[in-house]
Structures are given as structure tokens and as C-alpha cells.
Amino acid sequence: MADMEDYAYDYDYLLKIVLIGDSGVGKSNLLSRFTRNGFNLDSKSTIGVEFATKTLEVDGKKLKAQIWDTAGQERYRAITSAYYRGAMGALIVYDITKPETYENVSKWLKELKDHADDNLVVELVGNKSDLEHLRGVPTEEAKHFAAENQLLFTETSALNADNVDLSFEQVAKAIYNMVKKNQLDLSDYSGAKPPTGQTISLTPTPGAESNKHKSNCC
Amino acid sequence: MELLKTPTVVGSIGRHLSIGDRLSLQQVSEEVASALRPSDLDYYKARLSKTHIIYDPQFMDPLLLDEFDATTAFQVRKTSDPTKTCVLIHSLLTDYIKNLMALDLTDEDSYGSVFGSKMISEQDKARILVNLRKYADMDDADNVVYLETSDKVQNFLNKFTKIKFDEMRDNFDNQDYSIVALLVETLNILDQEENMVQFFKDENKFPYDFFPDTILDSGNQLDKEALSTVIQDLVKYFNDKSRVIDECFGQQLPVMLMYMESVLEKEIIGKFLSDECHKNMEIVPIVYYELLVNFVSNLNDSLNVGKNYKVMTRTFINLYFEPLVAQYLEETITLFEENSIEEINKFEKDYEEQDKLEQENIYKSILNEYNTDENKTNKFELLTSFTKMFSKSDSNAEEIKFKTNLEVITKNLKNLKNYINFELSSEIINQAKAKVDSVLVFESIDGSVIDKKRINEHIELIFIKLIGILEIYHVKPGFEKAIDVLNRYDPTEFKSLESLESLNTVEPLVKFTELINIGDLIYQMLEIFYENELVQKKILDKNEFLNNANQAKKRFEATLDNFVANGLNIGIDKLMDEIEFLFNTLQLPNDFNPKSEDIAVTINGPTKCAKTVVKLLSNHINLLNGSTEKGVIDVFQQEIGERFFQVIVKNIKKRQISTNGAIILICDLNLYYDFIVNTLRQKNITPYFAALKQVGQLYLISKDDSKELGKLIGDLSKFNGIFRQEEIYEFVTKRTDWLKVRKDVEKAMYGLGITDCVIM
Ligand SMILES: Nc1nc2c(ncn2[C@@H]2O[C@H](COP(=O)(O)OP(=O)(O)O)[C@@H](O)[C@H]2O)c(=O)[nH]1
Ligand SMILES: [Mg+2]
Numbered sequence: 001m002a003d004m005e006d007y008a009y010d011y012d013y014l015l016k017i018v019l020i021g022d023s024g025v026g027k028s029n030l031l032s033r034f035t036r037n038g039f040n041l042d043s044k045s046t047i048g049v050e051f052a053t054k055t056l057e058v059d060g061k062k063l064k065a066q067i068w069d070t071a072g073q074e075r076y077r078a079i080t081s082a083y084y085r086g087a088m089g090a091l092i093v094y095d096i097t098k099p100e101t102y103e104n105v106s107k108w109l110k111e112l113k114d115h116a117d118d119n120l121v122v123e124l125v126g127n128k129s130d131l132e133h134l135r136g137v138p139t140e141e142a143k144h145f146a147a148e149n150q151l152l153f154t155e156t157s158a159l160n161a162d163n164v165d166l167s168f169e170q171v172a173k174a175i176y177n178m179v180k181k182n183q184l185d186l187s188d189y190s191g192a193k194p195p196t197g198q199t200i201s202l203t204p205t206p207g208a209e210s211n212k213h214k215s216n217c218c
Numbered sequence: 219m220e221l222l223k224t225p226t227v228v229g230s231i232g233r234h235l236s237i238g239d240r241l242s243l244q245q246v247s248e249e250v251a252s253a254l255r256p257s258d259l260d261y262y263k264a265r266l267s268k269t270h271i272i273y274d275p276q277f278m279d280p281l282l283l284d285e286f287d288a289t290t291a292f293q294v295r296k297t298s299d300p301t302k303t304c305v306l307i308h309s310l311l312t313d314y315i316k317n318l319m320a321l322d323l324t325d326e327d328s329y330g331s332v333f334g335s336k337m338i339s340e341q342d343k344a345r346i347l348v349n350l351r352k353y354a355d356m357d358d359a360d361n362v363v364y365l366e367t368s369d370k371v372q373n374f375l376n377k378f379t380k381i382k383f384d385e386m387r388d389n390f391d392n393q394d395y396s397i398v399a400l401l402v403e404t405l406n407i408l409d410q411e412e413n414m415v416q417f418f419k420d421e422n423k424f425p426y427d428f429f430p431d432t433i434l435d436s437g438n439q440l441d442k443e444a445l446s447t448v449i450q451d452l453v454k455y456f457n458d459k460s461r462v463i464d465e466c467f468g469q470q471l472p473v474m475l476m477y478m479e480s481v482l483e484k485e486i487i488g489k490f491l492s493d494e495c496h497k498n499m500e501i502v503p504i505v506y507y508e509l510l511v512n513f514v515s516n517l518n519d520s521l522n523v524g525k526n527y528k529v530m531t532r533t534f535i536n537l538y539f540e541p542l543v544a545q546y547l548e549e550t551i552t553l554f555e556e557n558s559i560e561e562i563n564k565f566e567k568d569y570e571e572q573d574k575l576e577q578e579n580i581y582k583s584i585l586n587e588y589n590t591d592e593n594k595t596n597k598f599e600l601l602t603s604f605t606k607m608f609s610k611s612d613s614n615a616e617e618i619k620f621k622t623n624l625e626v627i628t629k630n631l632k633n634l635k636n637y638i639n640f641e642l643s644s645e646i647i648n649q650a651k652a653k654v655d656s657v658l659v660f661e662s663i664d665g666s667v668i669d670k671k672r673i674n675e676h677i678e679l680i681f682i683k684l685i686g687i688l689e690i691y692h693v694k695p696g697f698e699k700a701i702d703v704l705n706r707y708d709p710t711e712f713k714s715l716e717s718l719e720s721l722n723t724v725e726p727l728v729k730f731t732e733l734i735n736i737g738d739l740i741y742q743m744l745e746i747f748y749e750n751e752l753v754q755k756k757i758l759d760k761n762e763f764l765n766n767a768n769q770a771k772k773r774f775e776a777t778l779d780n781f782v783a784n785g786l787n788i789g790i791d792k793l794m795d796e797i798e799f800l801f802n803t804l805q806l807p808n809d810f811n812p813k814s815e816d817i818a819v820t821i822n823g824p825t826k827c828a829k830t831v832v833k834l835l836s837n838h839i840n841l842l843n844g845s846t847e848k849g850v851i852d853v854f855q856q857e858i859g860e861r862f863f864q865v866i867v868k869n870i871k872k873r874q875i876s877t878n879g880a881i882i883l884i885c886d887l888n889l890y891y892d893f894i895v896n897t898l899r900q901k902n903i904t905p906y907f908a909a910l911k912q913v914g915q916l917y918l919i920s921k922d923d924s925k926e927l928g929k930l931i932g933d934l935s936k937f938n939g940i941f942r943q944e945e946i947y948e949f950v951t952k953r954t955d956w957l958k959v960r961k962d963v964e965k966a967m968y969g970l971g972i973t974d975c976v977i978m
Contacts, residue, residue, distance in 0.1 A: 044895065048911035049918070050888055051881060053822070076933075078926035082877075082918035 011055050011064035015175050016086050017168070018068045018116075020108050021093035022101040026127040029158035030093065031069045034168050039159055046071040049083060056169055058176045065172055084115035088179075089123070089171040094142075096126040096155060097134040102142065109149065119182075121174040123152035125167050130157040228253035233261060236363040237308045237356075261359065262300035268356040271303065272296045279303070288314060289345035292352050304356075311353045314346055315367060323373055326381070332374070340382070340400065344407035347375050379408050383417060390421055395465035402470055411471055418466075418473050422459060424485040433494050433501075440501040449508050452486065453516040464521040474522040479534045487538040495542050499553065502546035503659040510535050510663050529665075536667040543660070543667050547676055551683055554653055558646045558687045565642050573633065580625045588618055630703050634729035635736065638696035643688055643740045647747055650684040654751050674757045678767045681752055685744060685770045689777055693737060697781035700733050704788045708795075723837050724796050727789035731841040734782050741778055744771070779850075786842075786854055793838055794861045800831050801869040810879035810917075811954055828886035832893045835862060839898055852900065859894060859903035866890060866910060867945075876954040880917030887914045909940035913949050924959035928966025943967075 019027040028046050032038040035052040050069040055062050068087070074080045084090075092108045094101040105124065112120060124146045126137060139155060146153035152174060154167040232240050232254045240261065244251045263273050269292060277298040286293065291310040297303040317332045333343055354368035386401040405414055428451070433444040456478065463474045482488075491509070495502050510532060520527045657676050660666045707726045748771060752758050758765050804827035824832075839858060842851045866887075875883055891907040894900070912934060919927050931950060935943040950956070950963060 047891070047908050048888070048915050049884060051823075051885055076926065076930055078919045078923035078930060079915050081923060082880075082915070082920060085920060 011062040013061065013176065013179070014064045014066060015088050015172060016066050016068065017089040017091065017171060017175075018070070018083060018087045019091050019093060020070070020072055020111070021091075021125075022095070022098075022104050023072055025093045025095040025098070025101050026158045027069055027072070027091075027093050030091070030125070030127060030156060030164060030167075031067055033158045033161055033164045035067070037161070039161075054168070056172050058169075058173050061176065063172050063176055065168060067168075080111070081115050084112065084117075087116055087120060088175045089121040090116065091123050091125050091167065091171060092151075093125045093127050094137065095128050096137045096139075096142075097128055097131045099136040102126070102137040105145070119178060121152070121171055121178060122149075123154065123167060123171045123174075124149075125153075126155040127158060129155040129162055130159045223249065225249075225253035225256075229257045233257055234359055236360040237265065237304065238312060239360060239363070241305065241308065258301045262304040265304050265356045265359070266297065266300050268358060269352050271300075273300050274298055286310060288349060289342045291349045307353065307356075311346075311350060314350055315353065315371075318350065318370055318374055319367065321370075321374065323370075323377060326377070329374075329378070329381075340404045341407055343378070344382075344404045347371075347378060348407060348409070351375060375408070379405065379410060382408070383410075383413070386414075386417065387421070390466070395462060398466040399468060399470075402467055406470055414467075414471055415473055415476050418463070419477060419480060422462075422477065424481050428455070428485075429490045432497070433505075434497055438498050440498070440504060442504075445501075445505060445508055446512075448490075449513050450516075452513055457516075457518045460518060460520045460522065467522055469521060469524070472522065474520050474527070475530055478531055482531075482534050483538050487535070487542070491539075492542060495546070499546050499549045500656065502542055502550075503656040506535075506539055506543060506667070507659045507663055509539070510665070532665045536665070540667050547657070547668070547672075550653060550656070551676075551679055554649060554680065555683055555687060558649065559691055561642065561646065562687075562691045565639055569633075569636065573629075576629050576633075577626060580622060580629065584618060584622055584625070627707070628725075631707070631725045631729055634700050634703055634726065635732035637700045638693055638733055638736045638740070640736050640739055643692060644743060646688060646692075647684065647740075647743050650680050651747065651751065653680045658755075677751065677755070677757045678765075681748065681767045682770045684747070685774045688740065688744070689774050693740065693774075693781075694777065697733070697737070697785065700730060701781065701785050701788060704730055704785060704792065707792055724789070724793045724834070727793050727838055728841060730785045730789050734785065734842065737778050737782070741775065744774065782850065786857075790854070790857055790861060793835075793858065794865055797831050797834065797862065798865050798868070800827060800834065801865065801872075804830055805869060805873070807874075808879075810873050810875040810883045812876070812879055812882070824885045824889040825882060828889050832889055835893065836897055855898055856900045856902055859898055859900050860906070862890070863903070863906040863910070870910075870913070871948060871952060873952055874954050875917045875952050877918060877920065879954075880914060883917060884911070884914040887911050905938065906940055909938045912938060913941070913946070916946070916950055917953060921953075921955045921959050924962035925966045927959060928963040931963065931967055 019031060021027055023045055028043050028050065029039055031050070031052050032040065032043075035054045046069055048071070051066065052069070053064055053066050055064045057063070068083060070083055074083070090112055092105055092112075094105055096102075109122070112122065124142060126139070126142050142155075143153050145151075152167075152170050154163045154170065156163040156167050158164060228243075228250055232243060235243060240254065244254055266273065271292075271294055274296050275298050277296045279297055279299055279302070286306065288310050291307045294303060294307075313334065314332060317334065321332055322328060333346060338346075350371050351368075354364070354371040357367060358364040382401055382405050386398055386405070389395075389397040389401065402414060429448060430444055433441050433448060435441045459477060460474055463477070467473045487509075491505055495505060514528050514531050514535070517528060517531065523530065654677050657673055657680075660668050661670060661673050704726045748767075752767060753760050758767055760768070762768060805825065806827075809825050809827065835858065839855050842854055870883070873883075887907070887910045891904075891911055894903055894907045916927065916930065916934075919930075927950060931946045932943055934946050935941055941949075947963075947967065951960075953959065
């Protein structure tokens with residue numbers, strides 16, 4: 001019974017969002033803060049890829065965010081491609097106490113350009129805002145850079161949860177708005193073309209009938 | 219009388235005369251006297267030699283006449299003048315001899331006449347009598363006189379002695395011990411030591427009803443109070459006797475020790491205590507202790523014995539108790555072994571009966587459930603009716619059979635941990651401890667009959683026996699049975715799908731670890747025993763490798779370790795069987811290959827199968843915690859980790875995985891990884907699961923990147939070292955799009971596609 005929701009479509013749209021940025025900036029902790037409201041002081045560096053989901057409400061619609069967290073050091077282009085394939089949003093995270101992680105943001109932007117969809121919503125996230133006394137990256141500078149590159153921007157703290165929800169919600173909203181704007185285009189995607197269906201990043205709500213049908217199949 | 223004029227004739231006559239007659243002949247005339255004179259020295263020397271008075275010409279004789287009387291006549295030891303000495307002795311005693319020769323021995327009232335009219339003491343009378351005897355012995359030149367005189371003297375002496383003994387008996391009975399003391403003096407003079415001791419013994423026969431019927435209780439165990447009463451009674455008895463002996467005998471005659479020895483030998487140890495000990499040898503140490511310590515230390519000082527009294531008494535006790543102690547030492551270990559084995563057998567019999575009962579109850583309840591006719595008719599032949607039921611081509615038969623087997627197996631599993639019983643083992647260990655305490659009693663005793671070395675050997679032997687008994691008769695068969703049940707357990711046999719989803723534990727493994735816990739507890743108790751009883755008491759040296767007890771302990775440890783290892787191996791096998799079973803039943807064909815519409819659900823975390831598997835594993839990995847040492851736990855957990863890894867690999871290889879399904883597979887693999895890192899926490903195992911995560915990523919890769927996929931296969935095998943290239947290749951063949959990417963992959967890997975080869 002408890003697993004019923006596993007099989008039920010309790011959302012209107014499914015969005016794939018990727019977390020990128022240098023190792024140690026706090027990606028995994030942002031994810032766990034957002035999806036499980038947890039924080040881990042000595043989190044191990046991520047191996048491979050981790051997934052988590054959270055459902056948000058925007059304009060009365062339920063958006064299910066499927067967030068991919070990687071180590072960000074994948075040496076294989078094919079795997080990197082797999083990570084970005086179908087992603088509709090990306091959070092480029094840096095550590096406000098470590099300017100070098102901020103400097104690498106352009107490297108990450110380039111990677112997105114190489115591998116991801118052009119319509120991708122990107123947000124620049126300066127994490128560890130709780131460490132104000134150690135700050136190495138001025139807010140204004142980052143804000144400016146974001147504006148120049150048409151990126152969303154927030155400073156967060158996975159540790160004390162400041163702006164964490166906001167940063168994800170902001171990305172989700174932007175995606176939703178973009179999708180609404182391109183409603184027509186979307187219908188092209190919605191046809192679902194497995195087994196190659198790797199381009200599917202947004203799935204419309206299936207009807208109630210087919211829902212029941214699914215449960216039976218599993 | 220002409221003859222007397224010839225000196226040689228006179229001389230030879232004189233040689234065969236009694237002393238009295240020779241002296242008379244000497245009085246006849248000066249010629250006779252001088253005819254006798256040449257033979258005087260030889261004659262008197264011969265007489266004196268009978269009484270051991272030595273002739274020494276150089277000796278200065280004291281003034282004999284002044285110094286001696288009839289009571290002291292033979293106190294002279296040496297003389298330079300045998301004639302004078304002999305004549306003197308004769309003169310001192312001849313009147314008494316005459317009186318005695320005239321005495322009518324049947325007339326006891328006239329006995330006093332022997333000693334003349336003067337009042338003399340009984341002791342002096344005795345002294346005179348003893349001297350008369352010596353005189354009669356000495357005066358043997360004339361055989362007729364000699365026989366007559368010595369005979370009479372001896373007869374009188376006997377009569378006199380008997381009268382004195384009679385008097386002694388009367389006075390003893392009246393407890394007139396001061397008079398007895400005087401009589402003892404008299405009889406002592408008469409050389410009646412032995413007879414007096416015998417007399418005392420006869421007069422003080424050890425009471426036949428002195429002891430209680432037994433000092434054991436109804437359970438054949440020592441009644442300590444009864445023993446203590448016996449000891450107190452004995453102390454009182456001997457202190458009484460000692461007082462009497464001191465009063466009667468003083469230091470004149472060593473009666474007490476002889477009496478003590480004879481009673482200890484014949485009555486106390488030889489009879490009563492020996493009988494009691496033979497009823498239960500276990501009481502030997504404490505009885506010995508009571509006797510040697512509490513009995514001896516409460517004895518009052520004895521004037522008769524003097525300061526060696528207690529030492530001597532201890533020596534006697536040891537002397538007569540030693541055989542019992544030796545027997546005890548020999549038998550106590552045999553007894554311990556027999557009793558322990560008997561207890562173990564009883565335990566097993568009870569267990570089997572209980573088991574049989576449970577089995578019958580299973581049959582009964584199942585029979586009731588199916589309520590067949592046989593059930594009523596053959597109430598007492600459950601098995602028969604049962605087999606009948608099976609033989610019938612009843613449609614229920616299969617179901618009944620299944621149910622019965624299931625319940626019997628459930629029962630066997632439930633009982634698995636009872637194969638080794640802690641209480642029983644602990645009881646046996648306690649008995650061994652009691653044995654050690656018993657034998658240590660010997661050590662606590664001053665002047666004990668067995669020495670420290672012997673005690674140490676004995677304690678070591680107890681320990682070795684203890685270990686042997688527990689090992690051979692209990693732990694070994696227990697584990698063997700348990701391992702047998704484990705071995706026969708088939709986790710898939712009785713499972714339904716519902717039971718699988720709620721599967722929490724692999725019962726045999728859980729039960730077996732309970733058994734290990736018990737085994738470990740037993741070992742710990744033995745370890746404590748070893749430390750407390752052997753090491754701390756300095757019975758043996760821990761580091762002495764060749765010592766038998768040390769070796770026995772090591773062997774037990776090794777046996778236990780072996781069983782634990784075997785059992786855990788099988789247990790892990792079963793756990794893995796179960797996990798594999800879960801993979802085969804709960805992992806659905808489309809789990810990693812969702813249909814297109816299913817993509818939406820793909821992100822709901824790990825599959826139910828993965829969650830169930832991890833839950834099952836989590837329930838088992840800490841089974842051993844707290845029971846065995848860290849090393850064993852690590853080996854156990856690492857083994858689980860490694861085997862789990864292999865099962866996962868096997869599971870992946872059975873699947874078809876699509877690019878979308880890869881997400882779900884990765885979720886599963888992440889769950890396994892998290893379980894290893896956060897729950898199992900065996901660092902050695904982590905790389906395997908990290909490698910699995912990498913394998914998961916292979917399925918995410920788009921078919922458009924098939925060439926890169928080929929390169930990656932080679933790289934990955936070099937990079938993580940967990941999987942060989944062929945193995946990674948095999949993983950990739952599980953992609954749903956394998957046929958589409960195959961050519962490119964193989965080309966990238968080998969430079970040529972295998973398909974190309976085939977075409978060539
Ligand atoms: N003070 C502070 N530490 C953080 C914050 N977020 C992450 N960390 C710490 O930074 C380290 C790296 O975090 P992690 O989430 O593993 O970074 P990732 O490699 O980007 O996934 C960990 O020690 C975290 O505890 C934050 O907001 N504030
Ligand atoms: Mg991380």
C-alpha cells in the first residue's frame with residue numbers, strides 16, 4: 001500500500017534538472033537538503049550519479065523535479081552526455097569561500113553548451129553562504145556575471161537551508177514558463193519515442209485510465 | 219669324705235654346685251676352700267655372665283655392701299671381682315629365694331611371707347621379684363636347683379603380676395586412677411608394658427555405637443553438621459581418654475599414641491570414615507580436612523605423649539587416610555566424567571522426547587485440520603495414519619505433505635539454538651569448579667598428605683577433562699546437528715510471494731548465530747575458569763605452549779572456530795540463496811527496461827526487490843555483534859559483502875537494461891552502495907560496489923555513443939580493476955539496444971567487430 005504512489009502519477013510534469021560544479025562545493029548537500037531536508041557534514045564525494053525527486057507546485061500544477069547529482073569529474077564524454085541528455089534545467093554550483101570554484105563556472109557553462117539542450121534553464125548558485133566570514137566571491141560580481149550570461153542567480157546555504165528551496169523552485173518555475181511558452185513544441189516531444197526516448201524530458205500527465213493500467217502491469 | 223681331700227675332685231664337684239651349695243662346701247674346711255679357690259673366678263664369672271655383669275679386672279668396685287639391697291642387687295654393671303660380687307648378690311637375695319621355695323603358691327594370702335616381716339612397697343616387691351628371677355637365671359650350675367628355682371620364681375612372678383593386673387582393673391573400674399598409677403609403676407618394674415597397653419585397650423574398647431549410622435544425607439551428600447558432630451565427639455572422646463591416660467600412666471608408659479593409632483586405624487578411618495567415603499568418594503577431601511584440622515587442633519595437650527602429640531596424630535591420620543585420598547583423586551575425575559556425560563545424555567533424551575512430542579503435535583493438529591477418518595480410528599498411531607493419508611490419492615495429500623514439512627522444518631529451526639545448552643554446560647563447568655575447590659582443600663591443610671605438585675596436576679586434569687567432555691559430548695554433536703539442519707534448509711521450498719515481501723530474516727542463520735553465541739558464552743566461561751582456577755592459582759603457566767591444559771584449550775577454541783566458520787559459511791550460503799531467490803522472484807522483467815509510458819515512474823527510487831534485499835541483509839549483518847571477536851565479525855561481514863556483490867552481478871547479467879531503465883538500475887546500485895558504506899561498513903568491500911555504480915553508467919550512455927562505449931569497456935577494466943574486460947563486455951551485452959551497438963562496440967574494443975569476422 002505504501003508503495004502505491006510509486007506507480008501513481010501524482011504530478012503534471014516531470015522535469016530533469018542537473019547539478020554541476022566543482023567537487024566539494026555542496027551539490028550533494030543541496031540535493032539532500034532540498035529533497036530530504038538533510039545535511040551531512042562529512043559527506044563522501046559522489047560516485048557516478050545520484051538521483052532524487054521532489055514535487056513542486058507552480059501555478060496550481062504539480063511539477064516533479066528529477067534531479068541528477070554527479071561527481072562532476074566524469075572523464076568520459078559519453079557518460080557526460082548521458083547526464084545532460086534531456087535535462088531542462090541546470091544548477092551550476094560554486095563555493096562562495098573558494099574563488100577557484102567560481103572561476104570554473106565558465107568551464108561548466110561550456111560543458112553545458114557542448115552537451116545539453118540549448119533551451120536549458122541555468123542557475124548560478126553560490127553555496128555556503130553561512131560562511132560569510134570566509135567569503136571569497138563577492139555577491140555583486142556573481143550577480144553581474146549571471147545577468148550577463150542570462151543565468152538565474154542565488155546564494156544558498158545547504159547547511160542552514162537558506163534559499164535552497166528557492167533556488168530549485170526558481171529553476172522549476174523558469175522551466176515551466178518556458179514550456180508553457182513553447183506548448184506547441186512540447187507536443188512534439190510528448191509523443192514518446194522509446195526505446196531511443198532519451199530526449200523525453202517532460203512528460204504530460206497520463207489519463208486516469210492508463211494510470212490504473214500501469215499499476216496492474218507492475 | 220676321702221674324696222674331698224683330692225683338690226681336683228673338689229674342684230670339679232664345685233663347678234656343678236649351685237651358688238648356695240658351693241658356699242656351703244667352702245665352709246667345710248680350709249683344704250676344701252682352697253681346693254675350690256682356683257676355680258672360683260671361672261665359676262663366678264660364668265654366673266655373672268648370665269646376668270650381663272661384665273668382668274673387668276681394671277674396674278674399681280664400689281663398696282658393695284653399703285650400696286645395694288635386694289631391690290637393687292643387679293644394678294651393678296661391671297666388676298673386677300666376680301666372686302665378691304656374686305657372693306654379695308647371693309647374700310642379698312638368698313633369704314627371699316628360701317622363702318619363695320617354701321611358699322605354697324596356691325595360698326595367695328601367704329604370698330607376703332616371701333618378702334619377710336619388714337613392710338615394703340609393692341614396687342620394691344616387684345623389684346625384688348625381678349631380681350630373684352635374674353638370680354635364678356644366674357644360678358644355673360646345678361641344673362636341678364636351677365630348674366626348680368627358676369620355675370618357682372617364674373610361677374610366683376606370674377601370680378604376682380596377675381594379682382597386680384586384677385587390682386589395676388578394679389581400681390580402673392572405680393576410677394581410682396592414683397592407685398592405678400602406682401600399679402602401673404609396679405607392673406612397669408615387672409616389664410608389663412605391652413600387657414598394660416593391651417589392658418588399657420581392652421578396658422577402653424572403642425564403643426561400637428560411637429558413630430551415627432551415616433554422615434550422608436538422603437541424597438548421598440555429606441551432611442556437614444553430622445560430620446562436625448562426629449569430629450566433636452571424637453575430640454571429646456580422645457580428650458577424656460588422654461586425661462585418664464595422663465592420670466594413670468603419666469609419662470611412665472606411651473599408651474596414648476598407641477591407643478590413638480589403633481583407634482584411628484581400626485575404627486575411625488579403617489571402618490567408619492572409609493565406609494562413608496566409599497558411599498560417596500566426593501566427601502573425602504572435606505572429611506580429611508575435618509579430621510586433620512578440626513580434630514587434631516582441638517586435642518588437649520597430652521602429658522603422656524608430650525609435645526609431639528599433634529604431629530604424631532597427623533602422621534597417623536595421613537598414614538591411614540592416604541589410600542582413600544589416592545582413590546579419591548583417581549575416582550573423582552572418572553566420576554566427574556561419568557556424571558557429566560550422564561547429564562548430557564539426559565539432556566539429549568529430554569530434548570528428543572520434547573522434539574518427538576512437538577512433531578506429534580504437528581501431526582495431530584494437521585490431522586485435525588483435515589479431519590480424516592484415520593484421525594479418529596488410529597489416535598495412537600499418528601504416524602501410521604499419517605502415512606496412510608499420504609498413500610491415499612487424496613487431493614489434499616500434497617497440501618498436507620507440504621504443510622507438515624513446513625511445520626516440521628519450522629520446528630527444527632526454532633530448536634536449532636537448543637542443540638547446545640548454556641545451563642547444562644554451565645552446570646558442568648560449576649561441577650568442575652567444585653572439584654577444583656575440593657582438591658584445593660588438600661592444599662590448605664598443614665602437613666597434607668598430597669603435595670602442591672600433585673594438586674596442580676590434578677586440577678589441570680580436571681580442566682582437560684572438562685574441556686574434553688564439553689567438546690566431544692556436547693558442543694561438537696550440537697554443532698554437527700545444527701549444521702546438518704542448516705544444510706538441509708532450502709529457503710525456496712516453502713515460500714509464497716506474500717511471505718517474500720515481508721521476509722525479514724533467514725531463520726537458520728539467525729538461529730545458528732544464537733548457537734554461536736551460546737558456544738561463545740561457554741568458551742568464555744571456560745576462559746574464566748582457566749584464568750581463575752589455573753592461571754591465577756599458578757597451577758600452570760599461560761605461555762607454556764606444550765602444557766596439556768593449554769593445548770586442550772587451544773583445541774577447543776579451534777573446534778569452536780571451525781564450527782562457527784562452517785556454520786557461517788552455510789548460513790551465508792542460505793542467506794545468499796534467499797537473496798538470489800528474491801532477485802529471481804521480486805525483480806520484475808521490466809524493472810530496468812520500462813515500456814515507453816513507464817518512463818515517468820522510473821525515478822521513484824530503487825526497486826522493491828532492491829529494498830527487500832537490502833532490508834533482509836541489514837537484518838543479518840549484525841547477528842554476530844557482541845558475541846564473537848571483531849575479527850570473526852569482519853570476516854563474516856566481508857564475506858556477506860563479497861557474496862552479495864556476486865549475486866548482484868549475476869542478477870544484472872540476467873536483465874535487459876534500457877537507457878531509461880539504467881536510471882532505475884543505478885538507483886538500485888546506489889542503494890547497495892549506500893548499504894555497504896553506511897551499514898555494513900567494510901571498507902575492503904566498498905570498491906566492488908563503487909565499480910558496480912560505474913557499470914550502471916554504461917547503460918545510461920546513448921546508443922549514438924556506441925563507439926565510445928567500446929573504448930570505455932577497455933578503460934573501465936583497467937581503471938577499477940574489479941572487472942575484467944570480458945566481464946564489462948558481458949554487462950554491456952545486456953543493453954536492450956545491444957544488437958544495434960554491438961558492431962561499433964566490438965570495433966572499438968578489438969579493432970574489428972566479431973560479426974565482421976564471421977562474415978570474413
Ligand atoms: N558550511 C557549509 N558547508 C557545506 C555546505 N554545503 C556543503 N558543505 C560541506 O562541504 C563539503 C562538500 O559537500 P558535498 O555536498 O559533498 O559537495 P559536492 O562534492 O559538491 O557534492 C561537505 O563537507 C559539506 O558538509 C554549506 O552550505 N555550508
Ligand atoms: Mg557530491
